[in-house]
Amino acid sequence: MLNNSRYSTTNMPYIGRFAPSPTGPLHFGSLLAALASYLDAKSHKGKWLIRIEDLDPPREMANAKNLILETLDAYQLYSDDAIVFQSERSALYQAALDQLIKQDYVFPCSCSRKQLIAVNGVHFGNCCRDLTDNSTPFAWRFDCQKAIQTDPVSFNDLLQGHFHQSLQHDIGDFVVKRKDLLWAYQLAMVVDDFQQGVTHVVRGIDLIDSTLRQNMLQQALGYTQPQYAHIPVACADNGQKLSKQNLAPALDIQHPVENIWRALSWLGQKPPKKLQSSSVKELLSWGVEHWQPLNLSGIKSKSAE
Ligand code: GLU
Numbered sequence: 161m162l163n164n165s166r167y168s169t170t171n172m173p174y175i176g177r178f179a180p181s182p183t184g185p186l187h188f189g190s191l192l193a194a195l196a197s198y199l200d201a202k203s204h205k206g207k208w209l210i211r212i213e214d215l216d217p218p219r220e221m222a223n224a225k226n227l228i229l230e231t232l233d234a235y236q237l238y239s240d241d242a243i244v245f246q247s248e249r250s251a252l253y254q255a256a257l258d259q260l261i262k263q264d265y266v267f268p269c270s271c272s273r274k275q276l277i278a279v280n281g282v283h284f285g286n287c288c289r290d291l292t293d294n295s296t297p298f299a300w301r302f303d304c305q306k307a308i309q310t311d312p313v314s315f316n317d318l319l320q321g322h323f324h325q326s327l328q329h330d331i332g333d334f335v336v337k338r339k340d341l342l343w344a345y346q347l348a349m350v351v352d353d354f355q356q357g358v359t360h361v362v363r364g365i366d367l368i369d370s371t372l373r374q375n376m377l378q379q380a381l382g383y384t385q386p387q388y389a390h391i392p393v394a395c396a397d398n399g400q401k402l403s404k405q406n407l408a409p410a411l412d413i414q415h416p417v418e419n420i421w422r423a424l425s426w427l428g429q430k431p432p433k434k435l436q437s438s439s440v441k442e443l444l445s446w447g448v449e450h451w452q453p454l455n456l457s458g459i460k461s462k463s464a465e
Pocket of ligand 1: 178179180181213349363367
């Protein structure tokens with residue numbers, strides 16, 4: 161994928177995506193993920209898709225979907241196919257869950273968070289597989305030991321290198337459908353990336369912890385695995401990741417050029433100063449033409465300033 165022969169995947173159509181959750185407006189950190197995935201896709205003459213991950217209504221902010229889409233529009237980051245909304249795709253997630261149930265890859269579990277505190281929240285092994293009482297709310301958990309017998313498990317990230325986690329201590333039997341009947345991010349993301357033909361996932365390193373769970377699901381469901389590149393996260397002065405949760409300021413819709421120039425610099429791309437007075441279109445074309453993702457290799461976080 162990335163601009164380096166080591167990563168070339170000739171003959172493979174490239175489909176990338178940006179998949180924000182509408183928990184708040186886009187901020188500088190989200191622009192970095194949007195821009196990096198866009199530039200990587202376009203520099204490979206690929207498609208770039210937008211997917212709104214609106215799976216968790218209690219965490220959503222009213223109007224965030226509209227704000228996100230308006231901002232992407234103002235920044236001229238357009239989806240090459242119709243925008244997908246996860247809230248409309250329950251039937252696909254159900255079909256995947258049915259397949260996992262049939263293959264015995266998942267089991268119902270009524271364990272509470274409180275019960276799992278002693279094991280750092282990681283559910284590993286059989287607790288309540290024989291749950292028979294239908295009146296107890298239960299989640300569906302993925303049986304990680306059925307899926308993988310080796311521990312630790314690992315994958316190669318195109319920017320961060322070899323990444324491993326322990327099944328027993330880090331991953332465990334993770335939830336694919338929650339007790340409150342909402343779909344878990346892990347399952348929905350894997351189903352959608354597959355359904356949309358996504359070949360390359362470029363996103364923030366804060367999501368790298370999810371990748372091995374997603375790989376296990378892809379394997380169990382018989383899906384091909386995309387390639388992954390996790391970019392560093394932008395931190396505020398206090399060292400905390402910029403996020404909607406810690407109220408990072410919303411991206412200014414009036415000044416896309418200024419922010420894209422700043423984002424390109426942050427991504428290690430060294431845009432010429434004169435482009436600060438260019439148009440969004442020119443700046444994005446420069447970015448596509450000069451995209452050097454490996455300038456971010458091995459970097460985990462950087463100050464947003
Ligand atoms: N929806 C996730 C978020 O906003 C991103 C998911 C992904 O890129 O895999 O953090």
